[in-house]
Amino acid sequence: MKSLEELKAIREKMQGQVGFRSENEDGTRVVVGMATCGIASGARPVLNELVKQVNDRKLTDVAVTQTGCIGLCQYEPIVEVYKPGEEKVTYVKMTADKAVEVLEKHVLGGTVVEDYTLNKIKL
Amino acid sequence: MLPEISLNVLDIAQNSIKAGAKLVEIEVSRMRQDKTMTLSINDDGCGMDAEQLERVIDPFFTSRTTRKIGLGVPFLKQAAEASGGSFRITSEVNKGTQVFATFHTDHIDCMPLGDINSTIFSLVTMNEDLDFVYTYRVDQKEFTLDTREIREILGNVSFQNADVTAFLREYLSENQLEVEQ
Numbered sequence: 001m002k003s004l005e006e007l008k009a010i011r012e013k014m015q016g017q018v019g020f021r022s023e024n025e026d027g028t029r030v031v032v033g034m035a036t037c038g039i040a041s042g043a044r045p046v047l048n049e050l051v052k053q054v055n056d057r058k059l060t061d062v063a064v065t066q067t068g069c070i071g072l073c074q075y076e077p078i079v080e081v082y083k084p085g086e087e088k089v090t091y092v093k094m095t096a097d098k099a100v101e102v103l104e105k106h107v108l109g110g111t112v113v114e115d116y117t118l119n120k121i122k123l
Numbered sequence: 124m125l126p127e128i129s130l131n132v133l134d135i136a137q138n139s140i141k142a143g144a145k146l147v148e149i150e151v152s153r154m155r156q157d158k159t160m161t162l163s164i165n166d167d168g169c170g171m172d173a174e175q176l177e178r179v180i181d182p183f184f185t186s187r188t189t190r191k192i193g194l195g196v197p198f199l200k201q202a203a204e205a206s207g208g209s210f211r212i213t214s215e216v217n218k219g220t221q222v223f224a225t226f227h228t229d230h231i232d233c234m235p236l237g238d239i240n241s242t243i244f245s246l247v248t249m250n251e252d253l254d255f256v257y258t259y260r261v262d263q264k265e266f267t268l269d270t271r272e273i274r275e276i277l278g279n280v281s282f283q284n285a286d287v288t289a290f291l292r293e294y295l296s297e298n299q300l301e302v303e304q
Binding site: 011 | 130133137141194195245248249272278280285287290301
């Protein structure tokens with residue numbers, strides 16, 4: 001059985017590294033809809049992939065969080081990107097792969113991936 | 124319908140979170156000989172009164188005011204009963220809610236458990252302000268992930284820390300494999 005022992009080493013390593021938590025106000029927030037509609041259409045792998053990418057790339061100013069149903073169930077999984085000082089961008093019908101693309105091009109690169117946005121969809 | 128039991132777990136746990144729970148206990152218990160799997164999700168959230176409780180299994184009821192249907196609880200009930208199993212929900216105002224389901228795993232309509240570790244991982248990393256106790260049991264063997272223990276060791280290191288998330292993924296998958304052996 002794997003024990004919790006390794007966590008002690010992680011704590012030691014992190015000590016003194018203040019402000020590690022990625023919830024600072026100047027950072028970008030990436031929000032995934034995790035209500036029944038989101039979960040049913042595949043939000044869980046989208047969310048977990050985003051967390052993994054943010055960790056793997058050591059992005060300390062990007063926070064991945066979840067929200068409930070925003071009332072557009074048929075377009076789930078939905079990912080909203082909030083960059084400081086910019087208007088919110090809503091991405092619809094996300095997959096883990098599309099989410100990585102959004103992370104690279106929009107969150108990191110600054111260019112909105114128009115093809116996946118809500119604006120592209122005829123409501 | 125949610126295609127995996129583990130997705131139902133994620134969805135039901137979101138109700139606990141919305142109910143303001145501080146502690147959510149999730150248990151998955153598989154009995155190979157009996158070909159059954161039981162699932163329980165207990166929380167210490169705001170709970171429901173008798174009237175709400177009666178309506179919560181009705182798909183055309185939701186506590187939300189922005190829409191008129193809530194499918195999470197009915198989905199789980201339907202999934203359990205479709206496998207010849209059972210479903211029960213109990214609740215008390217200001218005390219919490221208990222959801223309990225049994226599945227017959229040899230039934231043709233029994234959905235797979237699915238990626239339960241992904242469910243637990245996303246709950247733990249997305250809700251750092253509350254605690255989870257997850258127990259996975261196969262016959263006599265079991266393991267537990269208790270965020271209160273983890274929190275005590277980590278101090279103020281975030282569950283979203285890269286090393287911590289890597290640890291959590293390994294902890295869940297390695298211990299699940301061992302329990303299943």
